[in-house]
Amino acid sequence: MRKGIAKLIATVFYVGLIPIAPGTFGTIAAIPLFYALSFTPLYLYLAITVLIILISVWASGVAEEIFGKTDPGVVVADEVCGYLVTMILVPVTLGNIFFGFLLFRLFDIAKPYPIRKFERLPGGWGIVMDDVMAGVYSCITLHILGRWFFWA
Template sequence: MQKVVVRVNTVFSSPVHFLAFGFGSGLSPVAPGTAGTLAAIPLYLLLAQWPLWGYVLATLVISVAGIWICGESSRLLGVHDYSGIVWDEFAGFLLTMLAAPVEWGWIVAGFCLFRLFDVWKPWPVRVADRNIHGGLGIMLDDILAGIYAFLCLQLLVWLLGS
């Protein structure tokens, strides 16, 4: 159980914590991962207007930068993968929504699929979550969950159309 209590001023006074905590969404006292995924929706809506190559590049930058952001925030807090660190949810959700139709039904489906795989942690998501530490470990399980969700969402788009 996490013994660290993160205060609002800690998050809003540090750029690293501000990003790691998903612009403050990770401060939610209930289901911070879900709150972080919800907070990623406006970013998705912005990036979805970009050409596909721009969306992919932005998602890649967010994911790679997240290794350092999440690792550094975790190090500063002294807790590995503190529940309020939700930058990994941003990356996983953006990966889930890659090339998805920009319609609310698909956004809700992507949200639900990503949360399902992030919470369920099927193989190899669970292995990454348990065995890889630091920023890479924090990011990798959500990236893998995002890949599962992406594949399922693309299958649904193919089966049901947009």
């Protein structure tokens, strides 16, 4: 039962089992969750995001045992965490949702310094925290560009 629940969470209801670009689809799966959370007060958005990160760390660590490898590609809960961090305090528009998606995928794939170092953390922490840091980079970039070019 524990492994089944962890697999369900780590793969975001099996989205991670999509054979092509599971990370991209995992990020897409985060968009409706972000949209729903965008209607909550900031403190609740942040609390739920932290809770999702902690649950994802647990589920991702168990998923490593299930799949028998470090950071299995089918684990996409980390993408959800990273995207939720990306979108902190970002105005909800289709453009921002899309641009946040693009920035997060860019930072998640490129892993500029020191994001890659977070992959070395043990178990689920290493799986999730590099994406959280990619989300931090994306959030900062999105806010800077948004304030310069897009937002009033």
